[in-house]
Amino acid sequence: xxxxxxxxxxxxxxxxxxxxxxxxxxxxxxxxxxxxxxxxxxxxxxxxxxxxxxxxxxxxxxxxxxxxxxxxxxxxxxxxxxxxxxxxxxxxxxxxxxxxxxxxxxxxxxxxxxxxxxxxxxxxxxxxxxxxxxxxxxxxxxxxxxxxxxxxxxxxxxxxxxxxxxxxxxxxxxxxxxxxxxxxxxxxxxxxxxxxxxxxxxxxxxxxxxxxxxxxxxxxxxxxxxxxxxxxxxxxxxxxxxxxxxxxxxxxxxxxxxxxxxxxxxxxxxxxxxxxxxx
Amino acid sequence: xxxxxxxxxxxxxxxxxxxxxxxxxxxxxxxxxxxxxxxxxxxxxxxxxxxxxxxxxxxxxxxxxxxxxxxxxxxxxxxxxxxxxxxxxxxxxxxxxxxxxxxxxxxxxxxxxxxxxxxxxxxxxxxxxxxxxxxxxxxxxxxxxxxxxxxxxxxxxxxxxxxxxxxxxxxxxxxxxxxxxxxxxxxxxxxxxxxxxxxxxxxxxxxxxxxxxxxxxxxxxxxxxxxxxxxxxxxxxxxxxxxxxxxxxxxxxxxxxxxxxxxxxxxxxxxxxxxxxxxxxxxxxxxxxxxxxxxxxxxxxxxxxxxxxxxxxxxxxxxxxxxxxxxxxxxxxxxxxxxxxxxxxxxxxxxxxxxxxxxxxxxxxxxxxxxxxxxxxxxxxxxxxxxxxxxxxxxxxxxxxxxxxxxxxxxxxxxxxxxxxxxxxxxxxxxxxxxxxxxxxxxxxxxxxxxxxxxxxxxxxxxxxxxxxxxxxxxxxxxxxxxxxxxxxxxxxxxxxxxxxxxxxxxxxxxxxxxxxxxxxxxxxxxxxxxxxxxxxxxxxxxxxxxxxxxxxxxxxxxxxxxxxxxxxxxxxxxxxxxxxxxxxxxxxxxxxxxxxxxxxxxxxxxxxxxxxxxxxxxxxxxxx
Numbered sequence: 001x002x003x004x005x006x007x008x009x010x011x012x013x014x015x016x017x018x019x020x021x022x023x024x025x026x027x028x029x030x031x032x033x034x035x036x037x038x039x040x041x042x043x044x045x046x047x048x049x050x051x052x053x054x055x056x057x058x059x060x061x062x063x064x065x066x067x068x069x070x071x072x073x074x075x076x077x078x079x080x081x082x083x084x085x086x087x088x089x090x091x092x093x094x095x096x097x098x099x100x101x102x103x104x105x106x107x108x109x110x111x112x113x114x115x116x117x118x119x120x121x122x123x124x125x126x127x128x129x130x131x132x133x134x135x136x137x138x139x140x141x142x143x144x145x146x147x148x149x150x151x152x153x154x155x156x157x158x159x160x161x162x163x164x165x166x167x168x169x170x171x172x173x174x175x176x177x178x179x180x181x182x183x184x185x186x187x188x189x190x191x192x193x194x195x196x197x198x199x200x201x202x203x204x205x206x207x208x209x210x211x212x213x214x215x216x217x218x219x220x221x222x223x224x225x226x227x228x229x230x231x232x233x234x235x236x237x238x239x240x241x242x243x244x245x246x247x248x249x250x251x252x253x254x255x256x257x258x259x260x261x262x263x264x265x266x267x268x269x270x271x272x273x274x275x276x277x278x279x
Numbered sequence: 280x281x282x283x284x285x286x287x288x289x290x291x292x293x294x295x296x297x298x299x300x301x302x303x304x305x306x307x308x309x310x311x312x313x314x315x316x317x318x319x320x321x322x323x324x325x326x327x328x329x330x331x332x333x334x335x336x337x338x339x340x341x342x343x344x345x346x347x348x349x350x351x352x353x354x355x356x357x358x359x360x361x362x363x364x365x366x367x368x369x370x371x372x373x374x375x376x377x378x379x380x381x382x383x384x385x386x387x388x389x390x391x392x393x394x395x396x397x398x399x400x401x402x403x404x405x406x407x408x409x410x411x412x413x414x415x416x417x418x419x420x421x422x423x424x425x426x427x428x429x430x431x432x433x434x435x436x437x438x439x440x441x442x443x444x445x446x447x448x449x450x451x452x453x454x455x456x457x458x459x460x461x462x463x464x465x466x467x468x469x470x471x472x473x474x475x476x477x478x479x480x481x482x483x484x485x486x487x488x489x490x491x492x493x494x495x496x497x498x499x500x501x502x503x504x505x506x507x508x509x510x511x512x513x514x515x516x517x518x519x520x521x522x523x524x525x526x527x528x529x530x531x532x533x534x535x536x537x538x539x540x541x542x543x544x545x546x547x548x549x550x551x552x553x554x555x556x557x558x559x560x561x562x563x564x565x566x567x568x569x570x571x572x573x574x575x576x577x578x579x580x581x582x583x584x585x586x587x588x589x590x591x592x593x594x595x596x597x598x599x600x601x602x603x604x605x606x607x608x609x610x611x612x613x614x615x616x617x618x619x620x621x622x623x624x625x626x627x628x629x630x631x632x633x634x635x636x637x638x639x640x641x642x643x644x645x646x647x648x649x650x651x652x653x654x655x656x657x658x659x660x661x662x663x664x665x666x667x668x669x670x671x672x673x674x675x676x677x678x679x680x681x682x683x684x685x686x687x688x689x690x691x692x693x694x695x696x697x698x699x700x701x702x703x704x705x706x707x708x709x710x711x712x713x714x715x716x717x718x719x720x721x722x723x724x725x726x727x728x729x730x731x732x733x734x735x736x737x738x739x740x741x742x743x744x745x746x747x748x749x750x751x752x753x754x755x756x757x758x759x760x761x762x763x764x765x766x767x768x769x770x771x772x773x774x775x776x777x778x779x780x781x782x783x784x785x786x787x788x789x790x791x792x793x794x795x796x797x798x799x800x801x802x803x804x805x806x807x808x809x810x811x812x813x814x815x816x817x818x819x820x821x822x823x824x825x826x827x828x829x830x831x832x833x834x835x836x837x838x839x840x841x842x843x844x845x846x847x848x849x850x851x852x853x854x855x856x857x858x859x860x861x862x863x864x865x866x867x868x869x870x871x872x873x874x875x876x877x878x879x880x881x882x883x884x885x886x887x888x889x890x891x892x893x894x895x896x897x898x899x900x901x902x903x904x
Contacts, residue, residue: 046754077753079505098756100749142755143565145483145505145592148704149750149759155704158597163559168593170507170565171753175481181753199755226705226747231756 033068035059036092038085041074044179045205045266046096049074054201054266055095058110061258062093062235065251076175079145086238093244099232105239107248109232110259112271113200114218115153118188121213126195128220129156136165137194140187143168152227153197153219167193182206188214204267216269230271335645335781337731342803345844350390350444350489351723352841354576355640358725358800360842364850365903366804370818371828373901376851377417378833381896383407386859388721389444389489390798390839391898392452393853394466396846397421399447400898403859404428404440404457410469414846418900422469428458429480441860443721444489444839446497448517453497455486461499461515473520477501477513484508491574492517493583493613500570500585504633507592510568510605512585514616524616528568528587528604530554535604536616543620544670545692547601557600566598567591568605572635572721577651580668582610582619584640584653588633589625594704601626606634608655610670620670624657625694629701630683631715632658637723639733640667643781654780656724656735658717659684659694664780676783678776679718679739680768683711702744704760714742714764716794716861723839724778725801730821732786733778734807736795739767775799775809777824787824793888796860798839800852810836810854813888816899832856833897835888849902857896 037059039047047053049072051060063070073090075081082103086094099109117126124133139162141154157166169187173180185206188196196203197219207214219229235252237244252259263270341353344361352358365373381387385403392399398411398418406426411418446453451463451472459478464471477499478484483506491498496514504510510528515521526536531552543549550556555563568587575584587609590602607623624634638653643664651667660681664673675687685695700711719737726733741764748761766772773791778784797810805821812835818828835858842852 040753043754077751079752081752096754097751098749101751102748143507143592144752144755144757144759145507148594148702148744148762149757150592150594150597150704151755151757154597155594155758158594163597163599165560166597167561168507168565170483170592171755172483172506173753174479176479181755202754227758231749233756 031063031067031069033066034071035063035066035068036071036073036090038073038075038081038091038094040077042175042179043077043181045201045268048179054262054268057262058259059093059095061255061262062248062251065255066247078172082236086236089238092237092241093248094236096233097236099234101236104236105241105245106234106236107245108252109234110252111263111268112230112232113269114222114271115151115197115229116200116203116269117217117219118185118196118198118203118207119194119215119217120188120191121215123194125215125217127217129153129160129224134160134162134195138192139166140169140184140193140196141166142171142181142184142198144171151197151199152224152229155227156224156229159224185210185214200269200271201266204269208267218269218271335643337780338642338644338728342728345393346395347390347393347841347843348447349392349491350446350839351573351575351637352725354491354493354578356573356575356637356723357639357641357728358723358798358839359727360800360802362842362844362850363803365802365806365842365852367806367820367827369903370804370806372903373818373828373830373852374904375830376900376902378900379409379411379418379898381407381409381855381857381898383857383896384859384894385440385857385896386861387838387855387857387896388441388860389855390841391853391855392445392447393841393843394447397466398843398853399445399452399466400855401442401445401454402896403442403857405430406442406454406456408445408452408454408464408469410452410466424462424464424469424471426454426456426460426462426474428456428460441487442489443487446490446492448492451517453490453492453517455488455490455499457485457487459484459486459501461486461490461497461520463497463517463520475515475520475522477515477522478503482506482508488571488573491576493574493576496523496613498574498583498585498613500572502569502571504567504569504588504591507565508567508569509563509565510570510587512570512609512611512616514613526609526611526616526618527554528570529558529563529566529602535618536611537618540612541618541620542669544622544666547626547691547693548603548621548623553601553603557603558598559600562593562598565592566602566605569633570635572633573637573723575638575640575653576613577640577667580651581612582667583613584608584610584638584667586633586635586638588635589628589631595627595629595701596703598627602628606632608634608638608653608665608670610667622665622670622672622692624663625659629696630659630711630713632717634658635721636719639724639726641726641728641780643673645781652780654726654733656719656733656737656778658713658719660713660718661687662733662778662780662783664783674783678735678778678785679737679774680712680741681718682741683713702760704758705747706744708744710741710743712741712767713738714740715762716740716764720794720796720861722796722837723798725799725807727801727803727805727821729803729805730777730801731779731781732821733780734799734801734809734821735776735778736797736799736809737774737776738794739769739771739774739790740764740794741767773811775807775819775824777807777821786822789819789824789826796837797854800840800842802842808840808852808854810838810840810856812837812858813891814856814858816840816854816856816901830899830901832899834858834895835892845902852901853898855896855898858892858894
C-alpha cells in the first residue's frame with residue numbers, strides 16, 4: 001500500500017534525513033537505551049509494522065534525541081489498548097493519545113487537529129454541522145462500538161435528528177485490510193457517501209493519496225458542548241513515569257520544527273488557533 | 280456488551296439420568312437426543328418436587344448424575360446433580376482431592392466435563408483442551424489438544440478471552456476458539472476430526488460461549504457486540520463440521536430464519552422483516568444481537584431456546600425503534616433453525632443489557648395444572664416465567680433493586696422504562712439500577728427439583744452516568760459517557776439468591792462483597808456450591824442458605840462448578856479458579872480509578888481484590904475423605 005503514496009514516503013524520508021544529519025557523527029555502537037513503544041501495526045497514517053506512519057517517524061526522532069533505540073510492542077488499537085499495553089508495562093510510551101486522556105500521563109501537546117468534512121472536489125463543502133447539505137447528503141461517520149461512546153460527529157448528527165441518511169463505519173473495520181479506519185475515506189472516493197466526517201490526520205493523509213481529488217473542510221462549530229471537535233494530541237507514559245514525561249516534554253519543545261515537518265509530510269491538518277487553551 | 284458470549288453442549292449419556300430419576304413430571308430430556316439407548320425414565324421418584332404453601336409446585340425435567348457432558352449439566356440447564364453422597368450433614372468434611380494447573384492466565388469461566396473416566400478442561404485463549412485420566416491418582420494428562428487460535432491479530436479481541444466450556448457427544452468433544460472456529464476432537468485420542476471457521480476475528484467476531492449438541496448438530500453463536508458485529512447462531516453437523524444453518528439476529532426474515540411457523544405471542548413482535556424495519560437505514564447490518572449465552576433444549580416440544588445480546592453500536596437515540604431481534608429470546612427448531620417465537624426483554628435497549636442469560640426449563644404445577652415453562656433471570660433485574668410453547672409471560676418479578684424500569688406490561692409484554700433514568704450523553708444521570716453488567720450477567724443459575732428453588736448468582740450494581748470522558752481508539756479521539764459502577768442497596772456488590780418461582784420471591788439471600796460471577800451447582804444432597812471473586816469456594820444449605828463449608832482456591836473463581844462420580848465410585852465436586860473475564864479485567868480496572876463519587880469504601884474494596892488475587896487457572900477437585 002505504501003507504494004501508492006510516493007509523495008508522502010519521500011517527504012518522510014527527507015525529514016528523517018534532516019534528523020540524521022543534525023547529529024555530529026554516527027555512534028559506533030547501537031544505543032543501549034531502549035524506548036519501548038506500543039503501536040498499532042496496521043493503522044496509517046499513525047503507525048504500521050513497516051514503520052511508515054508519522055508516529056513511527058516521530059518515535060524515531062524522539063529515540064534519537066534520547067540516544068535510544070525504538071522497540072515496538074504491536075497491538076491493535078481497540079478497547080483496552082492502553083490497559084493492555086502501557087498500563088500493563090509492555091512499553092514506555094504511546095506516541096499519540098488525546099492530551100486529556102485520563103488513563104495515562106500525557107506530555108505537552110505536539111499537535112492539534114480537528115475533525116474534517118471530506119468531500120469530492122467540486123462538490124459542496126459543508127460550512128458547519130448546520131449546513132442544509134447534511135440533511136440530504138449521504139453522510140458517513142466512524143462509530144466506535146459501545147453505546148454512549150461515539151465519535152463527536154456522530155453525536156452532533158444525532159443531536160440534529162440526522163439519522164436515516166447517516167451511515168456508520170466501524171472504526172475497527174476489517175483488520176485484514178490495510179489501515180481499516182480508512183474505509184470511511186474510501187467510501188467518499190468511491191461515491192458510496194457524499195461526505196465523510198473524519199478525524200484530521202486520517203482525513204488529511206488519505207485525501208492526499210486518493211486517486212479521486214478530495215477536499216477537506218474543518219468542521220464547525222469547533223466545539224458543541226459537551227463535544228469537542230478539536231483535540232490536542234500528546235505522547236503518553238505511565239502515570240508514575242514522570243521522569244520520562246519530563247524528557248519527552250523537553251524533546252517536544254526542542255524539536256518543534258522537525259516534528260512539524262513530519263506532520264506536514266503526512267498532510268496532518270493542523271489547527272493553529274489558540275482559542276482553546278492547551279494544557 | 281461487551282463483548283461482549285456463550286452456549287453449550289448436549290449429552291448423549293442418558294443412562295445417568297434414567298438411573299437417578301427424580302423427575303415427577305415427565306419431560307424426557309434425552310428423548311431424541313440420545314443415541315445410546317432410550318432413557319429409562321421413571322416417574323414418582325422421591326423428592327422430585329418443591330412444595331409451597333400456595334399449593335403450587337415446580338419440578339425439573341432432568342438433572343445429571345455420574346457424568347457431566349455439557350456445561351449446564353443438562354438440556355434443561357438445571358445444573359442439578361442427582362448425587363447425594365455429599366450432603367448437608369457431611370459437606371463440612373470436604374477436602375481437596377487433587378488440583379491441576381491449566382497453564383493459562385485468562386479468566387476461567389468454563390465448566391469441566393466428565394465422560395466415563397475422563398475429564399475434559401478447556402482453557403481461555405489459547406483454548407487448550409486437556410483430557411485428564413480420572414483412573415490415575417491426581418488426574419494425569421491423557422492428551423492435550425491445541426487449536427492454535429490466531430494470535431497475530433493481538434488486541435483485536437481485547438476484552439474477553441474467556442471460554443465457557445466444551446460439549447461432548449458420541450465420542451467427540453467440541454470446543455469453540457476465540458478466533459471464531461469450532462473444532463471436534465476424538466474423545467479417546469485427542470485427534471482433531473474437523474475444524475470449521477464460523478466467525479472472523481478481523482471483523483471483531485469472537486466465540487466464547489460453550490457449544491451445545493442437539494440432535495447431531497453443534498450449536499454455536501458469536502460474540503463481539505462491542506465491535507458492531509451482527510449476531511448469529513449456527514448449527515454444524517456434528518459428524519462433519521458442515522454448516523447446516525445459520526440464523527442471524529438482525530436483518531430480513533430470510534436471514535433470521537423467520538417463516539410461516541413464526542408465531543410470537545406479543546403484537547410488537549409480529550410483522551414482516553422487523554429485523555430491518557425496526558432500525559434506521561442499514562444500521563441492522565452491525566446491530567449486535569450476538570449469541571454468547573446459554574442454549575436450552577426441550578425434546579418434547581423439540582425447541583431450542585437462546586438469548587440475543589444488546590443492540591449496538593449506535594447510541595440509543597441514533598437507532599430509533601425496537602432494534603429487533605436484539606436483547607430477547609428465540610425459540611427455534613433445532614433441525615433447520617426455523618423460528619417459532621421470540622420475546623424481547625429489552626426493546627430498544629438503553630443499558631447494554633444483553634439478553635443472553637440461561638433459560639432454565641422447569642414445569643410449574645399450579646391449581647392442578649402443569650405447565651412447561653422457562654424460568655429466566657434477566658439482566659434487566661426481573662425473573663421471567665415464560666410459557667415454553669408460546670413465549671407468553673406468566674409472571675415477571677424484580678429480584679434486585681430496580682430504578683430504570685417500573686415493570687412489564689403484561690398486555691403488550693413491554694418493559695416500562697423510567698424516563699428520568701434514560702442515559703443521555705452529556706447529561707448526569709445518577710442511580711441507574713441495575714448497572715450495565717445487569718442484575719445478573721452470564722453467570723448461570725442452578726435449579727433443584729428437591730427444593731423447588733433456583734439458585735441465582737448475581738450482581739448488586741447500580742451506576743451513574745457522570746459526564747464526558749475523552750478516549751481514543753484506532754486513531755480517532757472521541758468522547759464517551761463516564762460510567763461509574765457502585766454497589767446497590769446494602770453496599771455489597773454480589774448476591775446469591777434462592778428464588779422460588781412459584782411464590783415469585785426469594786427464599787433466602789447471601790450477600791457477597793464482590794459480584795457473584797461464578798455459576799452455581801446444586802445437588803441431591805441439598806448442597807449449593809459457588810465460588811467468589813476473592814477465591815473462596817463455598818457450600819451452603821440449599822434450603823436455608825446457611826454456610827456449611829468453604830475452601831480457599833488459588834485465584835478468584837468465575838467458573839462453573841460441577842459434580843461427578845469418579846471411577847472409584849466417589850462423588851467429586853470440581854471447579855476452575857482463575858480470575859479474569861469482564862470483572863477481572865475491566866470492572867476492577869475501571870472501578871479503582873473513580874473514587875470520590877463512588878461510595879465509601881468502593882474503590883478500596885476493589886483495590887483489595889486486585890491486591891489479593893493473582894491470575895492463573897487451577898482446577899480444584901474436592902471429595903469426602
